[in-house]
Amino acid sequence: MTSSTIIQPATLYIVATPIGNLGDITLRAIDILKHVDLVAAEDTRHSGILLQHLAIQAKLYPLHDHNEQQKAAQLVEKLQSGLSIALISDAGTPLINDPGYHLVKCCHENNIRVVPVPGACAAIAALCASGLPTDRFCYEGFLPAKSKARIEYLNSLLEEPRTLVFYESTHRIMDSLQDIEQVFGQEKLLVLAKELTKSWETIIRCPVHQLITWLNEDENRQKGEFVLILEGYKKDLAQELDPDAIKLLKRLQQELPLKKAAAIVADMYGLKKNQLYQLGLDSKSE
Template identity: 45%
Template sequence: MPSGELFIVATPIGNLADLTHRADRVLREADVVVAEDTRRTRVLLAHYGIDRTLLAMHEHNEEAMAPQLVKRLRDGESIALVSDAGTPLVSDPGYRLVRTAIDAGIAVRPVPGPSALMAAISAAGLPTDRFVFEGFLPSRQAARRAALERLQHESRTLVFFESSHRALSCLADLEAAFGSERYAAVCRELTKQFETVLRGPLGELRALVAGNAQQQKGEFVFVVAGAEPDGDVQMERALELGRVLQNHLSGSQAARVAARFFGVSRRDLYQLLDAGSGD
């Protein structure tokens, strides 16, 4: 394996069989494995019979660790960065190290694999062409509700991480913000023995989770449908884009592109653009 390179290695989120062949090779050949929690990573390495030097790097020491690790990279060592589970840097530490390595001219190589985010949206049954990942919402209810209020009119699919001790209260806040009929998926313990994916209106999901203590345990990903776009607002946005495009395209071409982008009627948009061009 090339020396002096930083590898960002995705590890299983539950099922240990999900480690990729490439990730296995990188972890075996790296000079150092940097982990958020060395105890958890040691379990994974032991399962695969991998014996490597382990260093702990977490949110409390990353700023101090980053320059030290980059020095080791400059000295020719290869480093594999892992998180507790899944893809590093997705709601986990690592950004400072990656940025420090990039600034130092170190090659940074992603080794893709398991991700709770991608696993959840793939199984939710909601549009995945455009989505918004919000990570963990604020722990305090007032701040959490304020954050959700800002997302009430977001038309893209929404994805949130949540821990077991706030899962039910977060579901209640999602219902309050988006309404009891908004479709969602509650993904719990993905790839683990007690994996469940509940799908349906938020009101029904909250009631299901509230009525079953087992469904309140584990690690959660909430996937929520985006708001239905307001037709008038979308047409205004399409009209604005169409006017800009008219500087480079014909009226019909501008209408076709803008209408497709905002999901409005091409004919209606063309008529508005044509009327405006005649003023």
């Protein structure tokens, strides 16, 4: 492949790498990794395997959680001298629960150009396959390690209307799900996505109590890298509306299209048509 990307000097490239399937790296990412002066990697041994697979000979520089603040200044000096640098993590998009924040912040503070090179991200991959609302969502990373802190944190999200996205590890997945069940109730709808893009990729969508049962049936199901996606909080529209309005809506639904029935009730009771329309849809599904 000939180079189609012009590498700019004194530029930091944030390069996403595969989360499992090595075929998910982009052509642009390969091009950049081939031609930058330096590749800053979370784990140089892990990244060395990827680069070897891609037949890329690159100079690697370690940048991980324990040395980032110290090494960021050194990398900024290299960028100021005119070097081009690619930042990669072990898998997925750098900075998304991976190192890189301090480096990117320092680059902006020193007027160094930062260029994102999009690609794989476990949170987004799981979200788009979840069947839960994607128009508004919030990414929460890993839940707290201790149960007390985890429950407090989950309680703070109890009435969050947006879809919630979490990462979780093998050794905490069961404890976290049990705490989710305690806070949100056993019927809370969620999606578990594990080992995305790998041979054992699994995506399960069900109430939390069913998911706990499924995981307990086989300990091997509890192994892997997990994304948890929780349905956002939904207000009970029926409790907020005038009972007479609800009664009329149900009666009109028997004779008219829902859209027309909702418009008539909204006009008579001074309510929002969209709210009544949603209530009608919910009652149909029930």
